[in-house]
Amino acid sequence: MPWPPLILIALLGQVDAPKLTNYDGDWSRMERIVPQGYVCHRTAEPIAIDGRADEPAWKKAPWTAYFTDVEGDCRPAPLLKTRAKLLWDDRYLYVYAELEEPHVWATITRKNTVMFRDNDFEVFIDPDGDNHGYYEFEMNALNSIWELMLPKPYKDGGKAVDPKNLAGTRSAVHVRGTINNPADKDEGWSVEIAFPLSELKAYAGSAPCPPHDGDYWRLGFSRVEWQVAVKNGQYEKIPGTKEFNWVWSPQGVIDMHRPERWGVIQFSTKPPGEEVPLVMDPTLPARDLLMGVYHRQRAFRQKYGRWADNTTALGLGEAAHASAAKPNDTIGPVTIQVQGDDYLATTTVRPTDGKLRTLHTRADSKLWIDP
Secondary structure, three states: OOOOHHHHHHHHHHHHOOOOOOOOOHHHHHOOOOOOEEEEEEOOOOOOOOOOOOOHHHHHOOOOOOOEEOOOOOOOOOOOOEEEEEEEOOOEEEEEEEEEOOOOOOOOOOOOOOHHHOOEEEEEEEOOOOOOOEEEEEEOOOOOEEEEEEOOOHHHOOOOEOOOOOOOOEEEEEEEOOOOOOOOOOOEEEEEEEEEHHHHHHHOOOOOOOOOOOOEEEEEEEEEEOOEEEEOOEEEEOOOOOOEEEEOOOOOOOOOOOHHHOEEEEEEOOOOOOOOOOOOOOOHHHHHHHHHHHHHHHHHHHHHOOOOOOOHHHOOOHHHHHHHOOOOOEEOOOEEEEEOOEEEEEEEEEOOOOOOEEEEEEOOOOEEEOO
């Protein structure tokens, strides 16, 4: 007996409905990595920017975890150790980092030059965690600096505003050894930076700047390390080798411009040395869920030439909400509204504090929370 026409059309519609299966894009690797967290204490004592961190406040401030490969544990551990500390007061966000290095070298002396052609240390700051309008700072062992800003990540068509200097930024380097001298073995170099909060406010968006007690910012640290050899009494990069990218909070891919994977900074008004528990941003599970939608939408559009209008087509079901949630958190379903060449994905989260928050993202990765 032949199928009735309406049933046949319905069955064909079910069979032919585009659906993303066997997804293996960037996010399938990135989502398995939990961002690092850090409690940033407020200091009441002056901080001298000299690259040494001799003040009692620095000595009491906690260290970050040692840096790992930018892709995470799937890659070998870094050959050299790197770790950092943070402090803040009403005027500055302070960063101190120690970089183990037996051969300290640098060549770039001109400000606002592409610094990662040397070994360098990098800081990325996105106070409101919206993935857009973030600040990037890089420096080498000669204390040459490069400052720029990204209206949005490169993968979303962002073009750097270069340079974009904060007039009040101060930095210093202390070399434990001798720079550019292959005849000896060094211990390493350390950096100290003071970022003026009055000027970081331009990047803060909806986030208070200076921050309040318990506020969260997103921040990334990166270290670029080149393989070198000694030739004619000078350090030279080994031809045909690529740089190492070592970071505090792994990205899952070789790209620091994935703000959704940067570390979480929790600000505290208590002085360093006082114990403050790290409580991760309660919106993080919902953020991750929406970023999963964003990355799968990119893959879906590449395959089918349009945006999906539901999570089932993206291979995301109710299980995704459960896996993203922490115990006692309640994450609402994701709704998707296709709007011409864009879309709006929305979800809610009610963390253990009981406050319902509504979050959104769109095709250019901007992510925001309703006031």
